[in-house]
Amino acid sequence: MSLSDWDRDNCAVEKTLTVIGDKKTLLVLREAFIGVRRFDQIRANTGLARNILSDRLNTLVANGVLRRVLYQERPERYEYRLTRKGIDLYPVLITLMEWGSRHGELEEPSIVLEHKSCGATMMPHLACPECGEPVTAHDVRALPGPGATLRETA
């Protein structure tokens, strides 16, 4: 069986994209990782219209990526914080940032990342958890997994 013919119904990439697969949602997540939690500030930083932002926040809450937390009682005001599941999206944001830094024709980076434990200013890369070596597309072979099924053809 070739991977070309595997049934895409069970695709992990597509599962993720059903939750975060649009630009506006990913800009909201950028703000969340920077620590911006309040509606009006997220709106100012993303330029999204109120109804669009409200829709994206509700979807992220419904999918367990953000949670609403009351921060003021009268009137009631909520802020949006990443859940554990949301924090696990950090690598997606980092890899989007890395590609934009390399290919986005920006003059200079507006954010730099510091690795707290070693102090290096760095851009994380993909590595193999077994041997620790850096991993690029050329270093990996994709194989059908236990959940792969051959697509039914008409």
Next chain:
Amino acid sequence: MSLSDWDRDNCAVEKTLTVIGDKKTLLVLREAFIGVRRFDQIRANTGLARNILSDRLNTLVANGVLRRVLYQERPERYEYRLTRKGIDLYPVLITLMEWGSRHGELEEPSIVLEHKSCGATMMPHLACPECGEPVTAHDVRALPGPGATLRETA
């Protein structure tokens, strides 16, 4: 200056999202990384309508992520291959896959990845290129870089 107030015009994440920030484009890239290069097969694997797929392919070619290569002369037929710039998007696809594997409630993976050099079946993770340690959101401090400018306020 707090990162909350930095001017988002120079954002590397947003630069990337202007090129690949929609689900359909990312599904086309999934196919490209699996090695699926021809229009009809990409269409079958993504379920995209012809005009939508055509639009996404043209945009990816215009942005230098894919290139069109003639593979048949009469009639003329082209296939779509990743450029070097496109191959550099591999980490984005891997991190989307990793999150979907972890949180997408799939029963079993339909693809597994083998690290060619060490032979391990593995899921790449982010690591610090300086010290080699794994990197999560908790291990990193984001700081304003040389290109950061304070947003003008009204």
